[in-house]
Amino acid sequence: MKMIVISDTHMPNRGQEFPPVLIKELKSADLIIHAGDWNTIDVYEKLKGFGRVEGVYGNTDQQEILETFPKKMVLNAEGYSIGVVHGDGKGKTTEKRALEAFDERPDIIIFGHSHIPYARYSQGTLLFNPGSATDKRKQPYYSFGIIEIESEIKSQHIFYKSKSG
Template identity: 60%
Template sequence: MKWLVISDTHMPKRAKQFPDTLEDELKKVNHIIHAGDFQTMDVYEKLSQYGKLHGVYGNIDEEDLKEQLPAKKTLEIEGFRIGLVHGHGEKKTTEKRVLEAFDEKMDIIIFGHSHMPLLRYVGKTLLFNPGSVTDKRKLPYYSFGRLHIGEELQAEHVFFNR
């Protein structure tokens, strides 16, 4: 099973539409994970047109998104436990906050907030931040992620220019 993983779309503030690279990828998947900071309900609704959308709200999301989406979510897919959280908060690093967000063991924690792509293990938990498709900050590329779920759980980044 292939899943698309995105976060920090920040639309319409950072972009008026999805980048072509993301739009092409959205047409190939049935499931989308968004780790928060959609910004508006319009972005949520547009993503929902491409497939089953699993999301959490972020710190800049409108109130209607915060009312509809949880702050954190656990998915169980093919026997893998997937934690989903945006990662915003006070004190500590984003990584520490996301690790502390779940009491139970996760195989992978998907998060956003920092806009910094990350793929690394902490113990036996894979931390995956897909980066941002609209706000790369000082990084050379925009990014999103793919999650492959089968006998194994694999995550990868897709980097692109606008």
């Protein structure tokens, strides 16, 4: 199973279209996961054209997104549990808030909010932030993630300098 993981697209403010490198990967996705801050329902509508989309709302999303998606969720894929949460809040780090969002620890926790690509294990759980495909802020590159599940979990970030490249 191939999952494309994105967050913090902030569209249309930070881009009108998805970058070509992301579009290429979306075409081969079994599942697309968005970890919040879509901003408008149009992002969801565009993603649906590529396949199944799951996600959560973030702290900058419009009402229509809040009515369509939960604050957090747990998915099951190939026998693994995947928690998804945006990660916003007060105090603590984004990673700590993401970890504490789930009573039972899933195999993978996908989060966003910080726009900082992140992948590490904590007590057997993969913590994964894809960064942002359209709003890199102070990061040197735009990014999104690919998580593949077969007999094991494989994750990677895709980095690129230009949204048009």
